[in-house]
Amino acid sequence: MSDKSVLLAFNNVSKRFDSSDILVDFNLDIYDGEFFTILGPSGCGKTTVLRLIAGFERTNDGVITIDGKAVNDIPAEQRPVNTVFQSYALFPHMNVEQNIAFGLKMTGVPKAEIQQRVTEALELVKLSGFEKRSPSQLSGGQKQRVAIARAVVMRPRLLLLDESLSALDHKLRQQMQMELKQMQRRLGITFVYVTHDQEEALSMSDRILVMNNGQAQQIGTPREIYEQPSNLFIARFIGEINVFDGTVIEKVNEFSYLVDIGGVSKKVRCDQRLQENDPVHVMVRPEDLRIEYLEDKPQGRSGFMGIVVERSYTGQTLDSLIDLGEGRMIQSSEFFNEDDPDFDYSIRQKVWVDWVEGWEHVIKKSAI
Numbered sequence: 001m002s003d004k005s006v007l008l009a010f011n012n013v014s015k016r017f018d019s020s021d022i023l024v025d026f027n028l029d030i031y032d033g034e035f036f037t038i039l040g041p042s043g044c045g046k047t048t049v050l051r052l053i054a055g056f057e058r059t060n061d062g063v064i065t066i067d068g069k070a071v072n073d074i075p076a077e078q079r080p081v082n083t084v085f086q087s088y089a090l091f092p093h094m095n096v097e098q099n100i101a102f103g104l105k106m107t108g109v110p111k112a113e114i115q116q117r118v119t120e121a122l123e124l125v126k127l128s129g130f131e132k133r134s135p136s137q138l139s140g141g142q143k144q145r146v147a148i149a150r151a152v153v154m155r156p157r158l159l160l161l162d163e164s165l166s167a168l169d170h171k172l173r174q175q176m177q178m179e180l181k182q183m184q185r186r187l188g189i190t191f192v193y194v195t196h197d198q199e200e201a202l203s204m205s206d207r208i209l210v211m212n213n214g215q216a217q218q219i220g221t222p223r224e225i226y227e228q229p230s231n232l233f234i235a236r237f238i239g240e241i242n243v244f245d246g247t248v249i250e251k252v253n254e255f256s257y258l259v260d261i262g263g264v265s266k267k268v269r270c271d272q273r274l275q276e277n278d279p280v281h282v283m284v285r286p287e288d289l290r291i292e293y294l295e296d297k298p299q300g301r302s303g304f305m306g307i308v309v310e311r312s313y314t315g316q317t318l319d320s321l322i323d324l325g326e327g328r329m330i331q332s333s334e335f336f337n338e339d340d341p342d343f344d345y346s347i348r349q350k351v352w353v354d355w356v357e358g359w360e361h362v363i364k365k366s367a368i
């Protein structure tokens with residue numbers, strides 16, 4: 001993505017509501033043609049960022065540019081931006097065709113061109129043949145598509161989507177995630193999607209911005225965010241993760257260190273420079289743990305003995321809560337092997353817990 005040009009930028013933007021600072025010196029670059037997601041917990045400022053892009057809110061400080069031009073003083077309707085709202089906001093008294101054509105009519109586009117663009121937009125969202133239906137005769141997913149068609153028919157440079165799938169049930173939502181991504185590819189329009197759902201963010205985005213308390217915590221590809229979270233908040237917000245507290249014993253080579261985790265020495269990889277005695281968090285995803293059903297600690301290996309205290313079968317995986325003693329609980333997620341007749345669902349077994357060196361993610365505690 002780095003060879004792409006910047007379409008939208010926030011340069012030291014601040015936004016206050018009454019006396020509360022919501023964004024302070026906020027910076028952001030969104031590239032032309034990417035599917036960009038703003039992810040964060042409720043109240044972290046995601047919608048505020050979106051509303052500032054759309055022009056529904058004004059900045060208190062700083063500059064927002066689109067295509068290199070400052071848009072701070074450009075009213076919402078003159079920005080090359082359209083928004084798809086969570087509620088879809090379709091006009092109930094207009095049919096599908098009229099809903100999609102509305103914006104074009106308002107801007108004085110000739111009738112024949114309106115017809116052609118509406119037809120194209122309906123094809124794009126796979127709703128050809130639904131022209132004369134009223135919104136009340138559409139399912140949630142179809143309403144969603146009309147809302148998208150109504151926005152893309154205006155040919156915006158940026159399409160903003162605010163929690164646009166949250167009203168749909170789980171299955172339809174997953175289907176729409178795929179469709180949205182495909183639509184974005186076909187259109188080549190930059191999508192800025194806001195959600196608090198990490199799974200949705202991971203599955204659709206080219207890049208994700210994780211926000212907390214009005215601050216950009218990390219920007220990266222879904223893999224970077226999931227595999228190399230830059231702090232504990234992100235690690236915990238993006239899926240489940242086990243966090244082991246450790247202390248650096250010594251450096252082994254440029255990127256690996258020997259770390260003491262509660263009396264167990266583990267060799268770990270870390271891209272950050274660490275010093276002896278540095279406190280660190282060693283993080284391992286549940287699916288990256290290796291579980292062996294052993295009664296005793298195996299000779300010459302560094303890992304942890306534990307006892308399974310809870311099990312949950314998810315269809316694909318068998319998830320376990322494991323007590324490592326001294327108040328340390330961890331979670332594992334093993335692929336369920338149907339062919340293994342000895343696969344044991346029961347609890348109270350002793351287990352040996354370890355992971356392949358390099359599958360951990362290590363951060364220095366001061367970085368939190």
Ligand SMILES: Nc1ncnc2c1ncn2[C@@H]1O[C@H](COP(=O)(O)OP(=O)(O)OP(=O)(O)O)[C@@H](O)[C@H]1O
Nearest residue numbers: 017018022040041042043044045046047048049196
């Ligand atoms: N018009 C407003 N007046 C005063 N405070 C506001 C206004 N709009 C938002 N806020 C406050 O700004 C903060 C960020 O709100 P925002 O809607 O951007 O969060 P969000 O991350 O989109 O949350 P959610 O996921 O719940 O929609 C919140 O504390 C909210 O109460």
